Amino acid sequence: MKKLVIYIFLFCAAIAARAEQTRFTMSAPSAVEMGQQFRLSFQINDRGTNLQLPPGLSDNFQILMGPSTGQSTSIQTINGKTTSEVTFSYTYILRAKSEGTFEIRPGSIEVNGKVFESNSLSIQVVKAQSQPSQSQGSTTQPQQGTPQNVDLDKDNLFVRVDLSKRNVYRGEQIIATVKLYVNPNVPVHGFDEVNLPTYEGFYTQDIDIPQQINFTREVYNDKIYQVGILKKTVLFPQQNGQLTIEPFSMALLIRQRVKARSFFDDFFDNYRTVKARVTSDAVSVNVKDLPTEPANFMGGVGNFNVSSEISNTDVTTNDAVTLTMNISGNGNIRLVRSPELTLPSDFEVYDPRATDNVQANDNGVSGNKTIEYLFQPRFEGDYEIPAIKFAYFNPSTGKYVTKSTDTYTLHVEKGTEEQSTTVISSRRKEDLQLIGQDIRFIKSGKPMLQVKGHTFYGSTIFYLLYMITAVMFVVLYFVYRKKARENANIALVRNKKASRVAVKRLKAAAGYMKQNNDEAFHEAILKAFWGYLSDKLGIPVADLNRESAVAKLNDSNVSEEVIKDFEEVVDQCEFAQYAPVAGSEARQDLYKKAETTMSRFEKQIKR
Amino acid sequence: MKKIIVLLLIIAPFFVFAQETNEQLWAKANAFYTTEEYQQAVSTYEQILATEEESAKVYFNLGNAYFKTGDINNAILNYERAKVLAPHDEDITFNLRIANQYVVTQIEELPKPFFLRWKNSIINKYPADTWATISIASFILFLLLLGGFFFSKTVAVKRLSFWIGIFAILLSGFALSHAAQQKARINNRNTAIVFCPRVTVKSSPSETGTDLFLIYEGLKLEITDQLDTWTEIKLADGNQGWLPDSCIVRI
Numbered sequence: 001m002k003k004l005v006i007y008i009f010l011f012c013a014a015i016a017a018r019a020e021q022t023r024f025t026m027s028a029p030s031a032v033e034m035g036q037q038f039r040l041s042f043q044i045n046d047r048g049t050n051l052q053l054p055p056g057l058s059d060n061f062q063i064l065m066g067p068s069t070g071q072s073t074s075i076q077t078i079n080g081k082t083t084s085e086v087t088f089s090y091t092y093i094l095r096a097k098s099e100g101t102f103e104i105r106p107g108s109i110e111v112n113g114k115v116f117e118s119n120s121l122s123i124q125v126v127k128a129q130s131q132p133s134q135s136q137g138s139t140t141q142p143q144q145g146t147p148q149n150v151d152l153d154k155d156n157l158f159v160r161v162d163l164s165k166r167n168v169y170r171g172e173q174i175i176a177t178v179k180l181y182v183n184p185n186v187p188v189h190g191f192d193e194v195n196l197p198t199y200e201g202f203y204t205q206d207i208d209i210p211q212q213i214n215f216t217r218e219v220y221n222d223k224i225y226q227v228g229i230l231k232k233t234v235l236f237p238q239q240n241g242q243l244t245i246e247p248f249s250m251a252l253l254i255r256q257r258v259k260a261r262s263f264f265d266d267f268f269d270n271y272r273t274v275k276a277r278v279t280s281d282a283v284s285v286n287v288k289d290l291p292t293e294p295a296n297f298m299g300g301v302g303n304f305n306v307s308s309e310i311s312n313t314d315v316t317t318n319d320a321v322t323l324t325m326n327i328s329g330n331g332n333i334r335l336v337r338s339p340e341l342t343l344p345s346d347f348e349v350y351d352p353r354a355t356d357n358v359q360a361n362d363n364g365v366s367g368n369k370t371i372e373y374l375f376q377p378r379f380e381g382d383y384e385i386p387a388i389k390f391a392y393f394n395p396s397t398g399k400y401v402t403k404s405t406d407t408y409t410l411h412v413e414k415g416t417e418e419q420s421t422t423v424i425s426s427r428r429k430e431d432l433q434l435i436g437q438d439i440r441f442i443k444s445g446k447p448m449l450q451v452k453g454h455t456f457y458g459s460t461i462f463y464l465l466y467m468i469t470a471v472m473f474v475v476l477y478f479v480y481r482k483k484a485r486e487n488a489n490i491a492l493v494r495n496k497k498a499s500r501v502a503v504k505r506l507k508a509a510a511g512y513m514k515q516n517n518d519e520a521f522h523e524a525i526l527k528a529f530w531g532y533l534s535d536k537l538g539i540p541v542a543d544l545n546r547e548s549a550v551a552k553l554n555d556s557n558v559s560e561e562v563i564k565d566f567e568e569v570v571d572q573c574e575f576a577q578y579a580p581v582a583g584s585e586a587r588q589d590l591y592k593k594a595e596t597t598m599s600r601f602e603k604q605i606k607r
Numbered sequence: 608m609k610k611i612i613v614l615l616l617i618i619a620p621f622f623v624f625a626q627e628t629n630e631q632l633w634a635k636a637n638a639f640y641t642t643e644e645y646q647q648a649v650s651t652y653e654q655i656l657a658t659e660e661e662s663a664k665v666y667f668n669l670g671n672a673y674f675k676t677g678d679i680n681n682a683i684l685n686y687e688r689a690k691v692l693a694p695h696d697e698d699i700t701f702n703l704r705i706a707n708q709y710v711v712t713q714i715e716e717l718p719k720p721f722f723l724r725w726k727n728s729i730i731n732k733y734p735a736d737t738w739a740t741i742s743i744a745s746f747i748l749f750l751l752l753l754g755g756f757f758f759s760k761t762v763a764v765k766r767l768s769f770w771i772g773i774f775a776i777l778l779s780g781f782a783l784s785h786a787a788q789q790k791a792r793i794n795n796r797n798t799a800i801v802f803c804p805r806v807t808v809k810s811s812p813s814e815t816g817t818d819l820f821l822i823y824e825g826l827k828l829e830i831t832d833q834l835d836t837w838t839e840i841k842l843a844d845g846n847q848g849w850l851p852d853s854c855i856v857r858i
Contacts, residue, residue: 346805346821378711379804379823439675439702442640442668447633449660453794457739457786465743473750480758 022046026054026107026118031219034099034128037064041091042118048109051090054120060102066092096125124219155223156183157252159230159280161197161245167286171301171332172395173364174235174285175207176245180252180278181225182215188226189273192251197280199235201243203335207232207360234365236301236332237287249279290393294400298339300392302331302364308388308405316415318348320376325388325405328368333358339388341373347383348376377412385410494535499602502532506595513587521587522573525594529570532598536605546570558604565597629655633665640672648672663693663734670702679709680825680856684800687827687858691793694731710825716843730785735793738786742779749775799840799855801826808848812837819848828855 028040040061042051051067067090075084096102101124106117164175178196182188209232218227237243256274290301304327311322327336338352353374358367377383387404394401456462505528512521530549534541537552546567553563572590636651652669670685686703693699719727733741752772759765805823809816812834822828822842831847832839838855841847 345818346823381804439671439705440698442637442671443664443698444637445664447630447655447664448662449629449655449665450662452659452661455734455739455790455793456736457790458735462739462743466746469743469747469750473754477754477757484758 022111022116024048024107024109024116024118026104026121028094028104028121028123029217030122031124031126031217031224032096033224034096034125036128037093037095039091040066040094040104041089042067042107042109043087043089044109044111044116045085045087046111047086047088048111048116050110052108053092054105054107057094057104060097060100060125061094062097064093064095066090068092096123099125099127101125126219126222126224156186157181157254157276157278159248159250159278161248161280161283163235163283163285166284167288168237169288169301169393169395169398170237170240170290171299171335171393172237173302173330173332174202174237175362175364176233176235178230178232178248180213180228180230180250181218181220182228182252184217184224184226187255189253189255192253192275194230194250195248196231196250197245197248199233199245201237201239203236203238203332205234205236205334205358205360205365207234207362232362234360235285236335237285240287240289243285243287245283245285247280247282249277252276252278291398291400294391294402296339296389296391296402297393297400298337298390300327300331300333300336300390301395302329302333302392303394303396304329304331304333304336304390304392304401304403306388306390306403306405310385310408310410313408314411314413315377316413317378317380318376318415320374321410323373323375323385323408325371325373325390326368327371327390328366330364330366331392333365333367333369336369336392338371339390341375341388342386343375344377344383346378348378350374377410380412380414383410383412384408491538494538498532498535499598501535502528502598505531506591506598509594510591513584513591516584518576518587521591522576525590526570526573528594528598529566532601536601553605556605558601562597562600562604565593566601569594569597629658629660636668636672640668640675643675645672645675649676661688661692663689663696663699666692667696667699667702670699670706674702674706679706680800680802682706683710683825683827684856684858687798687800691796691858693734694789694792695733707825711823712826714826714842714844717845730788733785733789735786735789738782738789742782742786745775745779745782749779796857797830799828799830799838799857801828801854802856803854806850806854808840808846808850810848812839812849816849820846822850827858830855830857 022045024042024044026040026042029038032038040057053063057063070089070091072087072089073084074087075082077083101122104121104123106120108115108117110116159178159180162177162179165172168174176197176199180188209229213228213230215226215228218225220227252275254274254276255271257271307326307328309324309326311324312319315321323341325339325341327333334356338354341349341352343349350373352371354369354371356367356369358365358369385408387407389402389404391400391402393399505524509521509524509528512518512524530541530544533539533549533552534544537549537556539548539552550563550567553566569590632651632655636648636655639645639648639651649669649672652665652672655665656669666685666689670682670689673679673685674682683703683706686699686706689696689699690703749772752768752775755768756765756772759768801822801824803824805821807821808819810819811817827843829841829843830838831841833852834849836852837849838852839847839849840855
């Protein structure tokens with residue numbers, strides 16, 4: 001079964017190859033003069049029979065001769081494999097009967113019983129040029145076969161810029177062809193000072209043409225010219241209004257025969273090279289402005305198609321996703337700006353990268369532009385990647401067309417940190433700095449827990465502490481002050497009263513002295529002294545004894561003499577209590593002494 | 608009277624028990640953390656906090672445990688809570704800074720006038736209770752000096768106690784106001800942490816509001832108003848807007 005398929009396949013391939021090998025072509029000049037002979041030739045790379053001329057050929061053309069057959073063999077060796085090809089040709093000589101453009105329908109030939117048809121041709125027949133006889137008679141007059149000196153005027157030699165369109169929209173492409181028209185009788189030897197046109201106001205793209213200029217015959221203004229294409233350029237007008245392609249000029253080198261001045265000159269071919277300057281005419285293009293642009297118009301004029309592709313729809317965070325948009329078609333593809341891709345705002349979006357691949361040929365510029373949108377989702381979730389709207393202007397319909405790419409749903413999962421190594425973000429930069437850094441260790445010891453929201457501040461105890469201390473202060477203040485005042489008063493009163501009390505007691509003592517009451521007399525004197533000292537010096541009665549009294553008296557700057565008297569009085573009184581001494585003089589002296597001591601105290605003790 | 612005593616006797620063991628458990632939980636959680644069983648440490652610390660008791664240390668350690676499990680949001684939340692209770696703790700500030708380096712949204716804080724910065728740094732020097740203690744201590748000192756002023760008979764002592772007394776009462780007043788501000792900070796927790804991975808801040812409290820800006824998880828923000836399920840927030844750079852309640856957790 002498999003084998004059979006292979007055989008069938010091989011068989012078909014062989015047939016296809018063979019069918020392809022047979023080529024049958026018809027060729028003739030595209031423009032001829034009225035009454036001029038020209039060749040119509042058929043070429044086939046196989047032996048054929050029964051050549052049929054195109055039907056209706058003889059209606060417009062007169063067959064002068066033919067067919068003359070020819071055969072040529074070419075042998076090629078490629079990589080050691082030799083192939084030979086035989087080409088058979090059939091040539092007819094024709095002459096046009098009338099002026100006009102004529103279609104020559106395909107001729108046909110039979111090869112191995114199969115009929116092959118050639119291509120069709122179109123021939124333009126123009127009226128006879130000024131010197132038809134010369135070229136006609138070239139075979140009969142070989143001496144004069146050399147070209148005639150033709151006037152190098154604008155009729156015979158000129159350049160022009162041929163535009164495919166003259167009335168276009170801005171951005172619509174025009175194919176400009178720089179052509180050199182030469183009368184067939186003018187032998188062009190070469191070029192000099194070629195200044196090809198500069199297309200100001202246009203974006204241009206050159207079409208590749210062969211380096212060698214191939215002259216073809218063309219009819220222009222009812223005359224046949226040899227036409228050479230110097231340059232082909234696709235133009236995209238960039239401004240509105242009348243755009244003018246400035247004239248350009250070039251110099252052609254033409255061989256001209258110098259007229260024989262003498263008989264001998266005829267023996268030598270006497271030629272010289274003449275420089276002929278040709279200048280083109282200015283050509284203008286009318287550029288129309290585009291209608292009001294829609295929002296997504298990116299400057300594209302032509303006919304485009306868009307497609308898109310996404311690298312991945314299931315990703316983890318920080319994975320890079322590429323959305324590729326492809327704009328292909330015919331038009332000013334290089335001038336198309338990259339449409340914007342509106343992504344969720346927290347995506348890391350990089351600038352889109354656009355690459356274009358365009359070719360310019362006789363149909364204009366075509367190709368594709370690929371725009372890569374690179375982005376990274378930073379957070380997990382499902383996101384919609386919206387369609388990219390692309391609007392372009394179609395000059396053939398004069399309307400805007402909007403095309404859009406597909407929408408995609410992006411499913412993002414949270415990735416682990418390690419997976420996103422390719423990502424460069426601000427966060428990662430900081431991570432690098434953090435190498436070797438870690439959080440500080442936990443705290444140990446007592447947790448020092450408190451009820452939530454509770455603080456010492458604001459609690460009752462807190463306020464009470466203020467109150468209690470303040471109240472305590474106030475209470476203490478008043479108590480202390482009162483006591484201090486009281487103390488001060490008592491001391492003062494006692495101080496003031498001290499001498500009076502003492503005087504009273506001394507008087508009592510004087511009374512006891514008269515009554516001879518010894519015991520009471522001494523007691524009264526002692527009482528008077530102790531009482532006085534207690535009040536005067538502020539010594540409590542309990543603490544009062546001789547030593548403390550003497551010390552206090554010393555402190556109060558009482559003179560030694562007085563203290564001595566005081567001690568004597570006290571001694572005498574105490575002595576008399578235990579051993580009564582009779583004698584009124586002694587008592588009188590003691591009383592006097594006590595009185596004077598008391599009065600001295602009163603003078604010397606100062607507060 | 609008898610009933611109350613009986614009730615107290617019944618309740619008392621519970622208090623004692625609870626206290627012991629929390630201390631035990633604390634030791635257990637710390638042990639988990641030390642042995643790098645962070646998930647268990649997290650749940651144990653959370654158990655302590657579930658008993659309506661808190662402390663800066665617990666929040667700090669919980670934040671650490673969350674950080675180690677990779678939950679940066681909760682780590683930041685707990686560090687911030689710890690910081691409320693212990694505003695001047697260096698460890699908390701340090702760890703919070705590290706955790707904040709994982710926050711995507713970087714916000715340039717509006718510069719504050721220097722006197723506000725100084726004031727805040729002074730206020731944040733101590734928590735509320737320390738300020739309260741300082742206030743009471745300086746008040747008592749003031750009273751003592753006042754007594755000295757009134758009852759001292761020496762002129763030098765009087766003069767010294769007068770000036771120091773004035774200083775003490777001023778200090779007491781400042782400490783009191785600082786304590787009040789710290790307490791306010793603890794009570795009005797008007798800051799929050801964003802927990803949604805990303806959230807669009809709207810211009811009005813509804814889904815149809817204009818999208819103002821995007822913020823990402825871990826960001827600290829200030830709550831300024833609330834309406835239904837929407838919260839008005841303010842960022843440190845002054846931007847304001849509304850976002851759903853569910854996306855933030857109060858500190």
